[in-house]
Each structure stands twice: as C-alpha cells, then as structure tokens.
Amino acid sequence: MSDDTSNHPGSTGRTVSREIRLASRPSGWPTEENFEPAEVELPAPAEGRILVRNLYMSVDPYMRGRMNEGESYMPPFEVGKALDGGAIGQVVESRAPGLAAGDLVLHGYGWREYAVMDARQARKIEEILGVPISAYLGVLGMPGLTAYVGLLDIAAFKEGDAVFVSGAAGAVGSLVGQIARRKGASRVVGSAGSQEKIAYLTGKLGFDAAFNYKTASVRKQLAQVAPDGIDVYFDNVGGDHLEAALDAFRPYGRTAMCGAISVYNAAEPVPGPSNLFLAVGKRLTLRGFLVGDHYDRMPDMIEEVGAWLRDGKITFEETVVDGLENAPKAFVDMLRGANIGKMVVRLVH
Amino acid sequence: MSDDTSNHPGSTGRTVSREIRLASRPSGWPTEENFEPAEVELPAPAEGRILVRNLYMSVDPYMRGRMNEGESYMPPFEVGKALDGGAIGQVVESRAPGLAAGDLVLHGYGWREYAVMDARQARKIEEILGVPISAYLGVLGMPGLTAYVGLLDIAAFKEGDAVFVSGAAGAVGSLVGQIARRKGASRVVGSAGSQEKIAYLTGKLGFDAAFNYKTASVRKQLAQVAPDGIDVYFDNVGGDHLEAALDAFRPYGRTAMCGAISVYNAAEPVPGPSNLFLAVGKRLTLRGFLVGDHYDRMPDMIEEVGAWLRDGKITFEETVVDGLENAPKAFVDMLRGANIGKMVVRLVH
Structure with a gap:
C-alpha cells in the first residue's frame, strides 16, 4: 500500500475494500463454492459522488435468480465480478450536496465493505427510536x-x-x-x-x-x-x-x-x-x-407500517450474521430456510 | 297415446318430445355411447309458463365439463336425465304475459324438441335482417x-x-x-x-x-x-x-x-x-x-357486434348439423375440432 492510499474515514486517498464475487454459476442449489472473496482499491469520490462504508447488507431470494445466466427479470450477476444488492451504510466522504460524512444511506451496493457511487443512487434514511436501522433492509424496506x-x-x-x-x-x-x-x-x-x-x-x-x-x-x-x-x-x-x-x-x-x-x-x-x-x-x-x-407506494408503506411498529402492533425478527466473509453462507442458509424473519449480514461490529 | 295427447301447436293437450340423455359419464374423450335418446310427454303449460318448440340448439365445449361428476363450475349433468344448454325456439303456447305463440325465444332447454318452462327463463329475440336467428347461439349470444x-x-x-x-x-x-x-x-x-x-x-x-x-x-x-x-x-x-x-x-x-x-x-x-x-x-x-x-354486458355486445355484422365488418361461420338424433355426434365432433365457427344443431327443417 503506498502512502497516498488510506483506509481512514474522511481521507481523500484510496480505500481498500473487500468484496464477494460470483465465482461460478450454480446449477440447482448454490453452495459457498459459487462465491469468492476479493480485495479492491477504490478511488476517492469524484464530484457528485460519495464514499460509503457499509454497515448492513441484505441477502434475498431474488438474488438466486440473478445468479443464472439471463433467466431472471433483472440483469444477471457477472461471473468474476462483485455481487450487489440492498445495503445500509454510513457516508465517509461526500462530494455531493445534501449528503455529509456520517449520514446513513440506503443503496444498492451490498456484498462489499465500501462503495463509491453517484449520490443520487443513495437515499438518506433516519433512525426511528427503538427500531434498528437494519429495518430499512426489511420491514421498512x-x-x-x-x-x-x-x-x-x-x-x-x-x-x-x-x-x-x-x-x-x-x-x-x-x-x-x-x-x-x-x-x-x-x-x-x-x-x-x-x-x-x-x-x-x-x-x-x-x-x-x-x-x-x-x-x-x-x-x-x-x-x-x-x-x-x-x-x-x-x-x-x-x-x-x-x-x-x-x-x-x-x-x-x-x-x-x-x-x-x-x-x-x-x-x-x-x-x-x-x-x-x-x-x-x-x-x-x-x-x-x-x-x-411500486416505489411510489414506499411513503404510504413507511407511514402505515412505521406507525404500527412504533405502537407495537406489529413485530419483526431479524437473523443477523456477522462478517462479510459469512455472507455467502448466510445467503445459502436463507434459501434453505434457516432464518426467521429478515436475514441480514452485519459488516461492522 | 291417448286422445287428449296432441302434438299440434296451439293445443292444450300433452306434447310428446324427444330428448337426449346422458347415458354414462365419459372417461376422457366422450363418444356417442355416452348419450341415449328418449321420449317424454310434456304437460300443457300452467299459469306463467310457456311451451316452446326448439328450432336450434347449441353444442359447446363447457358441456364436456358438466359431464364429469362435480368437477365443473356448473352443476353436473345427471346420468339418465336430459342434457341442457342454449337453444332457440318458437313459442307454441303461452300462459304468460309478454309472450305469444309464434314469438322467437332464447332459453336454456336445449337437447330436446319441446320444452315447457317459466316464461322468465326465456328471452324474446328479434330477427336481424340478413342474419340467421341461429346467430343468437353464436356471434350474438x-x-x-x-x-x-x-x-x-x-x-x-x-x-x-x-x-x-x-x-x-x-x-x-x-x-x-x-x-x-x-x-x-x-x-x-x-x-x-x-x-x-x-x-x-x-x-x-x-x-x-x-x-x-x-x-x-x-x-x-x-x-x-x-x-x-x-x-x-x-x-x-x-x-x-x-x-x-x-x-x-x-x-x-x-x-x-x-x-x-x-x-x-x-x-x-x-x-x-x-x-x-x-x-x-x-x-x-x-x-x-x-x-x-357478465350478462350485464350483453346489450353493449349486441349493439357493437350487431352494428359490425350489419355493416359487413365482421363475419361468422356456422357449422349446422341437422336432427336432434345427430346432436351427440355434433358435440363430439365439435370437441375434436371438426367445426369452423359455431356448431349448432337444427331441429326443424
């Protein structure tokens, strides 16, 4: 690592990030063999972009469809490249108006520790008293x-x-x-x-x-x-x-x-x-x-479900797995039904 | 046949009518063996009822479902009893207001030569110039x-x-x-x-x-x-x-x-x-x-499709089979796809 590369929040140097890539397309049920970890260096964010450190990432059933070649309703994941999906992170460095270091954001660059993205790809979220922020990957997401x-x-x-x-x-x-x-x-x-x-x-x-x-x-x-x-x-x-x-x-x-x-x-x-x-x-x-x-219905959902949550009228469970390296296992376990409620991976603890 | 039984239109005696009954429930494709002809005597119509002589009857795919036991969305046909279905007939004798001998009516008592029914079960129809009345079993029905x-x-x-x-x-x-x-x-x-x-x-x-x-x-x-x-x-x-x-x-x-x-x-x-x-x-x-x-849409359909018919903007075909005794064969042939357009059976010619 050279001197101008740094992993310290707030710096403008390069950031080292671990990520999980699709190693091969599964035939039938996926196994951990279909995934591989990798390390990349991210550039400092350019104008209009932000650097985000992920706190939680989501593993969801629909991702299995994207592991097939062209058989899903979303673009397939590419072999040899990082997977993606819903994640909650904290802004480390912002070169965009409206977002500042420390802000919590919901975005689509999961399966990695850090991500640099256009600020318009991130949505700022607010913590709700008594509700963990990971709820934005589940009951409120x-x-x-x-x-x-x-x-x-x-x-x-x-x-x-x-x-x-x-x-x-x-x-x-x-x-x-x-x-x-x-x-x-x-x-x-x-x-x-x-x-x-x-x-x-x-x-x-x-x-x-x-x-x-x-x-x-x-x-x-x-x-x-x-x-x-x-x-x-x-x-x-x-x-x-x-x-x-x-x-x-x-x-x-x-x-x-x-x-x-x-x-x-x-x-x-x-x-x-x-x-x-x-x-x-x-x-x-x-x-x-x-x-x-149906994202136009998101405000209605957050209002109605959020109110029920605050009033204790609905409940939710999470199954939290720690560590990016365990995300493939969490994903496979989720497909097999090992979780109760939303399965999330915590990246920072 | 006793003296007070008569088959003459307009009489108030009893009427002899041939009908087709379900002889047995088919397993798989039906054959003519599943049907049997019979002859019954109909009473003169009571107050509020009419005696109708059928001119045309319909054979339709949905009837196949009714030949099974309790597997269809309509009551199953009963073994040993006459089948039923759409038919066009002429009123022979009426003891109901609004209908008179000679009127053409659409009703649900097909598979027989004559039927006595509550007048409310029959709908009076008008001939359209250039369009055969059997169209009320098909394109206008x-x-x-x-x-x-x-x-x-x-x-x-x-x-x-x-x-x-x-x-x-x-x-x-x-x-x-x-x-x-x-x-x-x-x-x-x-x-x-x-x-x-x-x-x-x-x-x-x-x-x-x-x-x-x-x-x-x-x-x-x-x-x-x-x-x-x-x-x-x-x-x-x-x-x-x-x-x-x-x-x-x-x-x-x-x-x-x-x-x-x-x-x-x-x-x-x-x-x-x-x-x-x-x-x-x-x-x-x-x-x-x-x-x-969806019978509430019938007037819209007759208006719109009827206008296209009159203007020659749509066309239709009928496959007409003669004789009640040939109705079972017509039905089986229709299921096998022998017809072009609507398959009807003409009972009077």
Whole structure:
C-alpha cells in the first residue's frame, strides 16, 4: 500500500475494500463454492459522488435468480465480478450536496465493505427510536414494500378475506400475515419449514394457524387449516403451494405471485400446477409483480407500517450474521430456510 | 297415446318430445355411447309458463365439463336425465304475459324438441335482417359475449396490443380475433387444428398470421408468427398453448382464461405450464372468467357486434348439423375440432 492510499474515514486517498464475487454459476442449489472473496482499491469520490462504508447488507431470494445466466427479470450477476444488492451504510466522504460524512444511506451496493457511487443512487434514511436501522433492509424496506403492495394492490386484499401466505416466517411473509391481520382478515394462515417457525407464526405473529410443509402434503394441510377456503394467496414459493392454493380458493380468489424459491433452484423445469384450469370456474386471478414497479407506494408503506411498529402492533425478527466473509453462507442458509424473519449480514461490529 | 295427447301447436293437450340423455359419464374423450335418446310427454303449460318448440340448439365445449361428476363450475349433468344448454325456439303456447305463440325465444332447454318452462327463463329475440336467428347461439349470444368480455374486460385489451387466440376458428376465437382487429390491435395471430382453418383465419377473418398446432410445437410456431411477442392471450385450450403464451408475453401481458379443452377430456391430471414463474418477472396477469357473471354486458355486445355484422365488418361461420338424433355426434365432433365457427344443431327443417 503506498502512502497516498488510506483506509481512514474522511481521507481523500484510496480505500481498500473487500468484496464477494460470483465465482461460478450454480446449477440447482448454490453452495459457498459459487462465491469468492476479493480485495479492491477504490478511488476517492469524484464530484457528485460519495464514499460509503457499509454497515448492513441484505441477502434475498431474488438474488438466486440473478445468479443464472439471463433467466431472471433483472440483469444477471457477472461471473468474476462483485455481487450487489440492498445495503445500509454510513457516508465517509461526500462530494455531493445534501449528503455529509456520517449520514446513513440506503443503496444498492451490498456484498462489499465500501462503495463509491453517484449520490443520487443513495437515499438518506433516519433512525426511528427503538427500531434498528437494519429495518430499512426489511420491514421498512424492499421486503416491507413487497408485502404491502403484494397484499393490498396486487392481490387486492379486502376486509374479511381469508389469507394464506407461504414462506410465512420470512421477511416478506411475516409482514403479509400481520398486515392482513391489522386490516381485518377473517383468517390468516401460513406455511413454513420448521416447528420453530410454526410456533413463531401462531404465537408472536398472531396467525390463526400454520403448518410445516415438510411434514405432510401442502394440499392436505392447507385444507385442514383453512377448511372454509381462502380468498387471497401470497405466493413466495410456487410449486406445490400454488397447487394447494388453487384447490383451496373460493370463487374470485386472487394470487399475488411474488417469488418462486422452488423454481429458482431447480435444474430442470418444474411442472406447473396441474389444477390451473380451476382458475376458469372459480374466476381466479393470478398476478405476478416486481416490487421495483411500486416505489411510489414506499411513503404510504413507511407511514402505515412505521406507525404500527412504533405502537407495537406489529413485530419483526431479524437473523443477523456477522462478517462479510459469512455472507455467502448466510445467503445459502436463507434459501434453505434457516432464518426467521429478515436475514441480514452485519459488516461492522 | 291417448286422445287428449296432441302434438299440434296451439293445443292444450300433452306434447310428446324427444330428448337426449346422458347415458354414462365419459372417461376422457366422450363418444356417442355416452348419450341415449328418449321420449317424454310434456304437460300443457300452467299459469306463467310457456311451451316452446326448439328450432336450434347449441353444442359447446363447457358441456364436456358438466359431464364429469362435480368437477365443473356448473352443476353436473345427471346420468339418465336430459342434457341442457342454449337453444332457440318458437313459442307454441303461452300462459304468460309478454309472450305469444309464434314469438322467437332464447332459453336454456336445449337437447330436446319441446320444452315447457317459466316464461322468465326465456328471452324474446328479434330477427336481424340478413342474419340467421341461429346467430343468437353464436356471434350474438353466449359465445359472442364470451369473446367480447374476455378480450375487453378480462384481458383488458387496449389499442396497439398484439393478440394471440387459441381455438381461433371456433365460435369464440373467431370473434376474439375480429374484435381485436376492429379495436386496433397491432397484430392478431391464432392457432387452429387444420390447414383449412388456418386459411380461413388469415383469409376471411383477417388474422395477420395463424398456425396449425398439430404440425409442430406451439412454442416454436407462436415465436415465429409473433416474433415481437404478445400482450394478450385469449386461452380457449390450456396446456401447451398457455405455456407458449407465457414464453411469448411481453411485460404486463394478460391472459383471459376461458376454457381448457385440453383439460376437459384428460383422464389424468395435466401438468400445468412449467414456465408459470415467468408471471413474476414479466408482471403477467392470468384471469379466469365465466360468461355467466357478465350478462350485464350483453346489450353493449349486441349493439357493437350487431352494428359490425350489419355493416359487413365482421363475419361468422356456422357449422349446422341437422336432427336432434345427430346432436351427440355434433358435440363430439365439435370437441375434436371438426367445426369452423359455431356448431349448432337444427331441429326443424
């Protein structure tokens, strides 16, 4: 390292940053072998740009889709280059108006310790008393907006609806159930992959019922926990869950199709639901969406969900993993369902 | 036959009527063995009721669903009892205000020569100059409304959309394509099951392109005829056609799910589309509907489609089969795709 390179905040020298790169594209479920650490030197920020030190980064299911070549709705990650994704950082050096050293920002350059970016790519965030800032990666961030828009706008939830959510203990699912409860659902049921999660759903989150999709057929278990049927299905997983929901739907039922973990990792095409034709007779609507189309709803979500958070009317969990070097494992574990609530990686502690 | 039984119009005696009954529930594709003729005596109409002699009856794909036990969205047909469905008849005797002998009516008691019904179950229709009255079973009837509502309301067609319709030479499909054309579609393509039908679509009906789904993969052929993708898919068949449409959809594409002939006759569950997850990234909407929910749109449809018909701006075909005894064969042939345009059975000639 030469004399004009420095890692001290506030300097205008070069900054050494560790990052995680995509080493190879996974076939099926990813492993840690698909990732590799690297070290880069970042230049001092030019005019209009900022240097940010990341405090938290997000690992999300959609990232799995980006690891495939051209199969996702977002640009694929490039082999040999750093991954990216939601992160919260602190401004170290700013050459842009409106942002100063010390400010907290939300941006898209995760999977690395430091990032230099155009200041317009960062959004300044404020701490909320009693709420950890990492909430901006979860309940008050992209997952929160996904739950809010998916339930209220895409699935057109209305008071009295019976709601089923899959992946219910995850970052999005846990909020879907609680919003439905707060908005007057007649029944809220969910699925998850462990008894611990089931207990969390029916205990802390106030779901009416929940089941472990690993222990018996989803179709049978959904029929048991929702004997009168469902009006809304919030689909985080696809596959057998969607098939079960199609069976359980009452007339005019609606599915918000949010993700399909069961498909992301499939090496072979997964057959679709064999009962999709039920959509005709039951007049069902299935609608896919990407949260990126709905940022205009962010202020509504932060206002409404933020108020519930402050009043203790909804709760959320995080699974926090420490250290950039553990981000690949955190990502793989999240895909396997090891987390309750939002999975985040803490980079500074 | 006793003296007080008479088959003469206008009498108040009993009327002998032939009818077609469901002899047994088909497994897979139905055959004529699943039907049986019978003869019944009808009483003279009581107060508020009418006696109708049927002139035309309809055979429609949805009837196949009703032949299964409890698997359809309408009450199943009962074994040993007459089938029913759309029919046009002439009032023979009326004991209800507003209807008189000689009036033409549309009603739901097909598959028989005569019917006695509550007058409120019959709708009086007027002949349109140059248009056969059987059109009220097709382009101006339930199939017409299905096409109109499915395209405009369910699939939310808008000017400039590229439209794909399967079963395009059928009663519904042929109208979907023509309405899309009249309403400013950027491209209209269809599939059908014979070269004769393909020629009909691209010739008389003005489709931009059409393909024979029997000669090569639907996926490949759709990609060829709609290289820039599609915005709307009007689904009359399900199965591989829906899968192909999911591939071909542009972002925000919409499917009106109208029927699934490929499913009605399947003895085993048919796997759903393996690419349904594309609905997320492309933000697709799939929506099933039943025309029976949309009778409020009938006046709009008759006004708009009726005007196009009078002005020669749309065309329609009928396949007319003579004789009640041939209705089972007509039905089976229709399911197999033997007809161009609406298949009807003429009972009086």
